[in-house]
Amino acid sequence: MEKIASSFRDPSGFVFRENGILYRKINACYKRTFNLMIQSGLYQELLDNNLIIPHKVISDDIIQPTEIFISYPYEWSFEQYKDAALATLHIQQIALKYDMTLKDATPYNIQFYKGHPVLIDTLSFEIFKEKPWIAYNQFCKMFLAPLSLMTYKDQRLSCLMKDFIDGIPLDLCAKLLPLKSRLNIGLLLNIFSHSKSQQKYADNRNINLKQIVITKKQLDNIITSLIDLVNSFKVTKENTEWGDYYSNTNYTNESFEMKLNTVKDYIKRIKPVKVWDLGGNTNVFSNIAIKEGAEVVSFDIDYMAVAKSYKKTKQEHIEQLLPLVLDLTNPSPGIGWANEERETLISRAKQVDCVMCLALIHHLAISNNLPFGHIAKYFAQLSNNLIIEFVDKQDSQVQKLLFSREDIFNQYTQQNFEKVFSDYFEIKDKQSIKYSYRTLYLMSVKK
């Protein structure tokens, strides 16, 4: 039995892996509450509303939750983060109908399953008592604070969640938010006043917290106000540098068609179950893998490109695609206790059987000065199969990159690319794309 590194804080139970399968153990102290959650109908209502991860019952104290790809809040676009917050609040409102309440309100308990956010911590409920909501502080630090900073300042501020594993401190959030955010009464109460209140009553032994009574109706009203507050957050900037990549590049219709068909052919040869699309942008090529039956996690450095993809998966009910934000030159680190609570990107690549790296190599090698050897070595660790596009220096996109740089990239040639990648991969196929300076490769890791 291998306990999952992040599963140690909850006395109700823990998650473990045995023979490669993920299980959740329910400790004796929580069994009664868990049974109540199931028998009352709460679990079924959450399942019917696609708000909780389905599980199989293995025994009276072990369940097997459906295993899904784990992503973290600092990898989500604004829209995904907002939906995760709304899902948490809706779950809490439904729980209150059954006289239950969430013990936690953390984005690490929400994951994307078939395109929408679901609660993965099935043991996160307790019986409702007329007292303040225990998860309120956590909700403000881990959802409201990052969402308000993304709304009023910049989407990229969700990266603060990497440094603050328990959520952005409210006093820091209050300092970073602009003056005009105080006009939002919801933020005035839940961030600014909340921060002051925390400082005022911190370590104050004179107050009797047991006297504070919050009825079910009052808590429901608080949740309603939080839902309206989160719904009011909007990011309106639609187009960024990469938001519209495929409209602004130099593929002719014919060369683009050829690229699509070659990628399709390569995917059919590999028959992958799980694909990572690096630099996926608007997921034109992820969709090819999806049509061939794969589940795809698509990564892009641009928040708006990811947001556009996510909106599309929602509108078109695409269940097999999860778009995420990622800077491949600085991928998600391991954070938390012993750097193990939240995994590195590469730790989550264990079941990936194909990586696509299209229209990306020049950004890694030229914009970021990465030698081909470093890139090949990393990709070989991610997956056994690689579909990669080499973009020659004569390509206009590369010329743009070199416009304001000294051309120190003597090693950036197709010949050298093939030579270096051959140290790690066997090149199974290559196709030059007509009317372009680009070549597609199908590679597999050398054994």
Added chain:
Amino acid sequence: MYKKILFCVFTLLFSAKLSWGYLDPSSGSMMLQAVLAVVASVYVVIKIFWSKIKSWFVWKK
């Protein structure tokens, strides 16, 4: 002795205000909820009342 007293006074007057929020953030959150309970209830009542007025105007049209 006087130097020690002066040092303590000086430190109390001019040191940055310590935040005990990390040691105990929960009390403040709980106290605020007592206020939020009232504010949120008023908010929900106004919201229901406002949507009734709006629907009345739509009906009238």
